[in-house]
Amino acid sequence: MTSLFDAFDLAGLKLANRIVMAPLTRNRSPRAVPLPMTARYYAQRASAGLIVTEGTAITRQGQGYADVPGLYTAEALAGWRTVTDAVHAQGGRIVVQLWHVGRVSHVSLQADGQAPVAPSAVQANGKTYVIGADGRGGFVPTSMPRALDAAELPGIVQDYRRAARAALDAGFDGVEIHAANGYLLDQFLRRGANRRSDAYGGAIDHRARLLLEVVDAVTTETGPGRTGIRLSPVTPSNDLSDPEPQPLFEYVARGLARHDMSYIHVIEGATGGDRDYRQGLQAFDYDALRAAYRDAGGRGAWMVNNGYDLDLAQQALASGRADLVAFGRPYISNPDLVRRLREGLPLADADRATFYGGGAEGYVDYPNVEGSIQPA
Known part of the structure; x- marks a missing residue:
């Protein structure tokens, strides 16, 4: 029977197990530059089969939260090189999440105080994280975006391509x-x-056009099996919805099958919330989504996410519903999560007050099960 702790071949990348550290925004990269403690943070968690970094902006325009990292300056890339070197020194594997937030931003985060960009001038009923004049971080409503002109979209596609190349160059x-x-x-x-x-x-084919153009550009740049993608078919995060998600995302899945993807990372239900959350009249059929991808020839690994514990993860693997399972918030306070799950050890609780922003506290000071903090 397939186990969460079995090794896995991810398109030629050898993973020690099938546990993935999911992206976790931590807001500790001033000027979009990862700090030395960022390298320590990820190295502490390198026993995961695969680490997916926090969302990392492909451009200044793609920034939506204060102190999140980027891939668009030499300083940021040098910072990321220390991270990848540290993870690899611990025997880990790490990929970076390419991020453009679109309308989920604030004018204070955009160059020259410009409006954020979006497919349409529709403001998100949500909040983003900014640093105030007093130097303290907090959440504020997102700004009104402007609609992107069609002539701007090829440039955004190329921004994703350039960021992918920069990521590989950073290790x-x-x-x-x-x-x-x-x-x-x-x-x-x-x-x-x-x-x-x-x-x-x-x-549907028009709304999916930009995503598939980005996938084409990025996979061409990275080469075979080095690009994954994250989808959340029904999550209401950041005030987003669609009345008919099933045909939309099955179309996307079939489009992705035409590319040599490393994996498809699917958030089931509402991100960080109800796994049974639905949009539209019918419950979303995740098995049908996976079947649409496989039937169209897709060979990438299938990664599941949202509210998984050990038992649910083992069930997903044993049933063939998944190849990999991503864990998010447990990784904040359990750098040795793989060992704790394998040995049935209790999980440490996280301090929610230190999730976003700050320094080492609540970031690199969570001990392993013996009480020590590694690497030293």
Whole structure:
């Protein structure tokens, strides 16, 4: 029987187990530059079969939260090189999540105080994280976005391509395209944010066009089996919705099958919440989504996420519903999560007050099960 602790061949990348550390925004990269403690944070968690980094902006325009990292300056890339070197020194594998937040941003985070960009000028009913004049971080409503002109979209596709190349040059084992949780590519997909009437709006194939153009550009740049993608078919995160997610995401899955993807990372239900959350009249059929991808020839690994514990993860693997299982918040306070799950040890609780922003506290000071903090 397949176990969570079995090794796995991810398109030629050898993983020690099938446990994935999911992306976790921590807001500890001032000026979009990962700090030395970022390298320690990820190295502490390198026993995961695969680490997917926190969302990392492909450009200044793609920034939506204060003190999140980027891939668009020499300083940021040098910071990321220390991270990848540290993870590899511990025997780990790490990919970076390519992020453009679209409308989920604030004018204070954009160059020259410009409006964030979106498929349509529809403001998200949500909040983002900024640093105030007093130097303290906090959540504020997102700003009103402007609609992207169709002539701008090829440039955004190339921004993803350049970021993917920069990531590989910084030592990452691959990239994950963030097309979930209400950010730019997800905004184009779903009708709650996309009110366009051109070639990038309206019918499903039009709304999926930008995502598939990005996938084509990134996979061409990275080469075979080095690109994954994250999808969240029904999550309401960042005020996003679609009345008919099943045909939309099955179309996307079939489109992804035409590319040599490393994996498909699917958030089941509402991100960080109800696994049975639905949009539209019917419950979303995740088995049908996977079947659409496989029937169209897709060979990438199938990664599941959202509320998994050891028993649910083992069931998903044993049934063939998944090849890999991603764990998010447990990794904040359990750097040795793999060992704790394998040996049935209790999980440490996390301090929610230190999730976003700050320094070492609540970031690199969680001990392993013996009480020590590694690496030293």
